[in-house]
Each structure stands twice: as C-alpha cells, then as structure tokens.
Amino acid sequence: MTPSTVRPITPERLAGELADRxxxxxxxxxxxxxxDGAPAAGPGALADALCAPLRLRGRPVLRVSAGDFLRxxxxxxxxxxxxxxxxxxxxxxxxxLLREVLAPLDPGGSGRVLPSLRDAASDRSTRAPxxxxxxxxxxxxxxxxxxxxxxxxxxxxHLALTPGALSRRTPPEDRWTLPAYARYEEEVGPAAAAxxxxxxxxxxxxxxxxxxx
Numbered sequence: 001m002t003p004s005t006v007r008p009i010t011p012e013r014l015a016g017e018l019a020d021r022x023x024x025x026x027x028x029x030x031x032x033x034x035x036d037g038a039p040a041a042g043p044g045a046l047a048d049a050l051c052a053p054l055r056l057r058g059r060p061v062l063r064v065s066a067g068d069f070l071r072x073x074x075x076x077x078x079x080x081x082x083x084x085x086x087x088x089x090x091x092x093x094x095x096x097l098l099r100e101v102l103a104p105l106d107p108g109g110s111g112r113v114l115p116s117l118r119d120a121a122s123d124r125s126t127r128a129p130x131x132x133x134x135x136x137x138x139x140x141x142x143x144x145x146x147x148x149x150x151x152x153x154x155x156x157x158h159l160a161l162t163p164g165a166l167s168r169r170t171p172p173e174d175r176w177t178l179p180a181y182a183r184y185e186e187e188v189g190p191a192a193a194a195x196x197x198x199x200x201x202x203x204x205x206x207x208x209x210x211x212x213x
Contacts, residue, residue: 002026006199006207011049011120014198014206018090019053021196022138025154030105031138036190038181040169042198046050046141046159051096054138057125062133065104068116069097073123082113082176093117094149097141105139113139124169145180158194160209164167 009017021122035050037043042063051061056172059134067094070076100114116126127182133139143182147156161169166181184190 003177004212005210007210008207010153011046011204011206014044014208015049015053016022017208018196019050019057022050022054022155023057026115027156029107029109029135030111030133030182031154032102032105032152033138033140034151034153034156035140035142035159035199036144036156036194038161038166038177039174040199041159041161042045042203043144044140044161046087046157047140050140054140060137061114061132062115062131062137062139064101064113064115064139065122066092066097066141066146068118068126069093069101070118070120072118073120081196084177084183085181087177088180092143092145092149094151098151101139101141105133106152111135120169132208144213145184147190147193148184155196156194157196157198158190159200160191161199164200 022033033050035043035047037046047063051063054061057174065172071091076086078090079086100117105108112130114128115131115134116128118124119126130178141153147158163182167178168173169174170178191209199207199209
C-alpha cells in the first residue's frame, strides 16, 4: 500500500484548495462541511477562513459552531465541571444539532437552519432567528469531537495535533479535557475517519495529508 504523503501549505492556500474541493463535490441541494479539531487546533479559524473563498466561487455560506449547541449545564455538568468522560459523551447536544442544523439540509429539506441554540456561558437559549440557506449553499460547522457520532456531512476536515502539540497548546485551565481527546483518538481515529486531514501542530505552517488513490 502506498503511504500517505504530507504537503506543507500556507493557510491561505489551504483555504483555497479546500474551497475548490467543496465546490467540486457532487451536486446536492446543500453541502454540509465539518471542520473538526480540538480548540487548540483552531477549527473555528479555518472554518472562518473558508467563507470568503467559497463566496468568491459563488456559494452562499452559513457558519455554525458546535459550541453553540451544548446541552444544558444541569446535564453536561452532572458529574462535575471537569469530567473528561462527560465532556466526550455528554456535552454536545447532537440531537439538537441534527434536528436544527443538519437535517434541514437533507435532500428535500427546508434549508431553514437555526444558527445557535444555547449560550454556554449564560446557560440560556440564544433566541437566534432561523436562517435560510439558499440551494447550492454551504454549511460550515466547526467543533471538536464531531466525528463518530453519525452526523451527516458531505465533507469532513480534521485538524490533527500530535499529543505533545495538543498538550502544549491547551491552556492550563482546559488540560482536564486531554483524556477526552486521547479517547477520541483511540475510539474514533479521526485522522482515518475524516475525508481531509490537516496537520496543525504549527498553525502558521499547516500541512495537508495526501492519501494515495
């Protein structure tokens, strides 16, 4: 088997190449793209960077963050504020994300998406109005631990960090989450599960993993 190769790339060119890949996907009413990675890898920044190139290619874009679809604090903090297993299994409201964001973009769906559900800081509903994504539009969802949940996407991008880089770049107050990412690597294998993998140990110098065939 031919091994994968790793190609260094600038952040700007990475956004452009990913935008090309997204626009070349087979025609469906809408495209749902996940940018997955630990916060230390900056998935939100990459998703933001994709907006302009996609719009230049004639695609309407809607940005959504999985962090705006967390379960109520009474549920996600049931076992304390720093339980890595709860963080892995119980923080994301996968049902709400599917119902309000992803399912409306199924073939035959309404295209009517709720951009945010809950403000995690206040633990209140954001009361955000629904947004209409026109046909041909692209949903860009960023977040962590997104893969392996049976959520429907047309393209998944994973920002990979070595354990050392993840540890170095995770703030001390968030280091309790590190076992959750170790479990993610073991149980899901996001670098194998994702359609596109970007090595992001140094955010200024990403590298695109190119698989054979």
